[in-house]
Amino acid sequence: MRGAVLAALVVLAVCGSCVGLRRHDVHGLLLPPPNVHNAPLPPDQWFTQKLDHSQPSDLRTWQQRYFTNDSFYKPGGPVFLMIGGEGKASPVWMVAGQWIEYARQHNALCFLLEHRFYGKSHPTEDMNIKNLRFLSSEQALADLAAFSAAMNVQHGLDASTRWVAFGGSYPGSLAAWYRLKYPHMVHAAVSSSAPLHAQTNFYEFLSVVSDALRSESGQECYSGVAAAFSELEQRIGGGDAGQLTKQFQLCAPLNVSAPEDVSSLVSSLADLFEGTVQYNKDNRAFEGAKDANITVTTLCDIMTSGRGGALDRLAEVNSLLMTAHGDKCLDYTYESAMKKMREESFDSPDNNGMRQWIYQTCSEFGWYQTSDFVRQPFGHRFPLAFSVQQCVDAYGPKFNKAFIEAAVAATNVRYGGRGLRVRRVVFINGSIDPWHAMGRTATRHRHTPVIYINGTAHCANMYPARASDLAELTAARRRVGRLITAWLRESHQ
Structure with a gap:
């Protein structure tokens, strides 16, 4: 769930935040694994959901999408619930992923519920600011509870049936919060790569990215990146707009006198490294990335190659990822980002979840991946003020820094x-995933164990096992399986 506002505005597949025209998913969007066995996918199903759970007298409803897989289920088995997040829910999760292996083992009935306002689950006619007030984690949790209660009745499940929630990234947070707020509805939860601590200025994100660059080739890669961004800053300060426009294949000429455009460009180039670190190696192909073979090693090899100057090597990285994504030019301008952010129609081709997710960051979470961390190589052109300004420009003056912090x-x-x-929640994090900085990385109580996997990235444990997986990742999947088995034997409490 990478971060938040315009330091992220170009989409990776199913939304993902894009603020600032960053071509990677800017928060931690969980993308589906490949359907390698071409298994038939379940059809869309629809659940009549309340619009506003906080107002019992409000009888308005809408149709929420969900999927079912009952192929493993045997009477008396548990129910596994995959929680949808900040993007379109994919039925591929109903036939692939590690949770399906657990479901097969325990004869579980499986559901996936799409998050309100994302994908095809439209509670209102559009996404104007009045309607977005119905978009919140609290409403999403109440959706889960209402859905669980209805499925118990619809499928004739016994009162002793145990539900287990699964989620990765923001849905990983929801899985833990569902167990916290509705313990009578869900027996246990598996929370992967979940940011639990809301924080306006998520400067630690770049701290983890910096550590990943250092660990790849000592100080050499980090120094190469720092030199490139330092030279970029000098070129901007010298007014060398024409050369930068050509060198980085910008869709519009760079105006070095427009601070928002400069910030957007620099954050977009920083995201070349941020996105690669977040989805590095172990699950990059499973996350559907078009640049699946491009890892931190790939980028560091370029930045330390000695070809040309440091800025030339940064331009080479940019060109490599543009080619991988099929981009003809880098659409970096602030106004372009804001146009997408202000799009209120669900039917718009620009509706990739960005307006919705960034609204949630402005109204609940923050998590702005700023350049305010001192010891990082990307300069300081996208500070917190840059992210806050996007909230104001997209949603109105109410969404200022004081409002966000409150x-x-x-x-x-x-x-x-x-x-x-x-109780009965396991938290899994990877050391390379920058989001672990907002989660739990050490066990505090035996009822809420933490699995911290050295060398893995975002939500790696949720994807199908591979022969090349790190031993720690394999061990983590097995331990989660053992916890689920043990917890399903425990009585409700």
Whole structure:
């Protein structure tokens, strides 16, 4: 779930935040694995859901999409619920992924519920600011509870039936929060790569990225990246717009006197490394990335190759990823990003989940991946103020820094941040995934174990096993399986 606003505005597949025309998913969007066996996919199903769970007198409803896989189910088996997140829900998850292996083992009935306002689940006629007030994690959790209760009745499930929630990235947070807020509805939860602590300025993101660059080739890669961004800054300061426009294949001429455009460009180039680190190696192909073979090693090899100057090597990285994504030019301008952010129609080709997700960051979570961390190589052109300005420009003057900070504080009070008190939840994080900085990385209580996997990236444990997987990743999947088995034997409490 990479971060938040315009430091992320170009989409990777199913949305993902894109603010600032960053070509990678800017938060931690969980993309589906490939359907390698070409298994038949379940059809769309629809559940009549309440619009506003906070108002019992509000009887308005809408149709929420979900999927079912009952091919493993035997009476008396548990129910496994995959939680949808900040993008279109994919039925491929119903036939692939590690949770399906657990379902087969336990004869589980499987559901996937799409998150309100994403994909085909449209609670309102459009996404104007009045309607977006119905988009929140609290409403999403209440959706899960209402859905679970209805499925118990619809499928004639016994009162003792145990539900287990699964989620990765933001849905990983929802899985833990569902167990926290509705313990009578869900027996246990598997929370992968979940940011639990809301924070306006997520400067630690670049700290983890910097560590990944250093670990790849000592200080050499980090220094190469730092030199490139330093030279970029000098060129901008010298007004060398024409050469930069050509060198980085920009869709529109760079105006070095427009600070928002400069910030957007620099953050887009930083995202070349941020996105690669987040989805590095172990699950990059499974996440559907067109640049699946491009890893941190690939980028560091270029940055330390000695070909041309440091800025030339950064341009080579940019060209490599543009080619992989099929981009003819880099659409980097602030106005282009804002146009997408302000699009209110669900039917718009620009509706990739960006307007919705960034609204959630402005109204609940923050998580802005800024350049405010001192010891990082990307310069300081996308500070917190840059992200806050996008909230204001996209949603109105109410969404200023004071509002965002108050909303973030309220979220931590509501759920408890990293200190949430809950039972039968396992938290899994990878050391290379920058989002682990907002989650739990050490076990505090035996009822909420933490699995911290050295060398893996975002949501790696959720994807199908491969022979090339790190031993720690293989061990993590097995341990999660053992926990599920043990917890399904425990009584409700």
